[in-house]
Amino acid sequence: MLARVLGPDWGARAARGLAFLRRRITGEYEVDDFGYDQELTDQVLMSLLRPVYEKYFRVEVRGIENIPADGAALVVANHSGTLPLDGLMLQVAVHDHHPADRHLRLLGADLVFLLPVVNELARKAGHTLACAEDAQTLLERGEVVGVMPEGFKGLGKPFADRYKLQRFGRGGFVSTALRAGAPIVPCSIVGAEEIYPMLGNSRTLARLFGFPYFPITPTFPWLGPLGALPLPTKWTIQFGEPLPTDGYPPEAAEDPMLMFNLTDQVRETIQHALYKLLVRRRSVFF
Template identity: 50%
Template sequence: MTTLEARFEEALREAETRLGTESGLEAGTRRRLEEELRVFGERMAERLEGLRPGEERDRRALASARELLALDTLLRLATRRWLRGRSLVVDAFGYDAVGSRALEPLVSLLVERWFRVETRGVESVPAEGPAILVANHAGAIPFDGLVLSHVVRQHHPRQRDVRWLVENEAHHFPFFGTLMSRLGAVRACPENAQVLLERGAAIAVFPEGNQGLRKTFRERYRLQRFGRGGVVKLALRTGAPIVPVAIVGGEETYPLLWRTELFADLLGLPFLPVTPTFPWLGPFGLLPLPARWRVAFGPPVRLDLPPSAVDDPSAVSRINERVRGEVQALLGELLGRRRGGFW
């Protein structure tokens, strides 16, 4: 067993001990799952061995991929322990607190080791009470909600949970949509967001919506319109402060070369992405590239307006553009400091 696998195994054991749950998994199902993961791991290894990187940084990236993608071991261990530890109790939006904590070591491995995330200003998130984290949206397959939630939980002084809103299309996939809900994602709509804020939750929203995901690599980190001010209206109705957040790394994780509508309707998607690896490597092309992520939080924006201002289109539009400008400024700072997308 490699050093990474040993550390991961130890982290999973610790998580299992903290959870103190052993609901068990039917033996036949467990064997079938482990066999499928073993075959997948072997095929992944063959794919990686067949690649011939030309540059030193490519070789380092592939070395990291081989280490991280020892799926025969890592995914088998993670799946087994999560299925043992998952709860039968979920909240109104499908969040499974026990199962989410059981998967935390795997999420941490992805975010801290694979994406090597750097964070600053996380203390801008209020210690308690409702808050709206407003961030840019990127990536043919967006990891930004998961990364943002993990960063706040791990690095905030109060280790706050953040519920992030995801597009409806994410729920069209049988496994992916359910998994995201179990980890804390919520279907994006004003009603769901308001319910969470009224309960005192911190939520993450991505006002660019699908337009943010449709950006090609040439258009990376250029903010799209922030809708019609739905975030501002939520803040006015609930009194929640708005925390601008900039996330860098998602555009390089899945660089979108172009879009195609071919077969998209059959899958219930607005488009199918074409990246340097997908669809050329088949399902392996969906694996995220090891881009270095950076997350910056700005000071909270307090509106100092009465709730009745929600019916004033000019006030809503003015604040909406102010928030968008602050997110764009944070993005500019992060992009100006980094040396490249992968280091």
């Protein structure tokens, strides 16, 4: 009877769970020099995020094969949604759908690594500081690295500016990709813009709490903690064709005009893909 309720493989699952706990207690698990704990990410963190990804946002993934099966790649995506849930959903998309079982190492803002608990979880999940040194180290190791160059400008933009890409900084991600000879994979995310429609920004509260912005949405802060629940929008994550960088000479990474042109090319590719996805979208929620 118990086997019928829990499923035929409940015994194997229980054994794996007990073995996982034993390794946690005895410290017999590996963490890299960035703090990445792959076992914890695979067995716990992804399991917690997967229901949100599959059931709540119902994410559709396209073009995942554009991330190479091996070797380094830099995934460059748009950023939105008030809270950085798009980065987490992007990580699940690569983890669960890439045919070669690639893992995405996200580059995060300073604030992520200043917050207690969040800092530790981000490190465990393979995230690291968005700086050229860390990004290049990961790319030289053959990792898939994810960056969202709009930063807080994209994440905290008003709802009226949804799906309008903000400035991509000074092209530092292009320089890093050129130095490592890693292809740049443009990524367009539709659905995150509407999870917290940001109608206003309380700069006074933002300064008080040390945040880059303090969002005012139709539900927050009016409904208290309930207002922090994101709207259940339907998401699409599309990976575009990779832009190769290995054909440039070594000094190309120091050419500001080339940086500008390539950065603009990546940005325009993502923006154009966003417009096409929005035209095809039937509804925000379906």
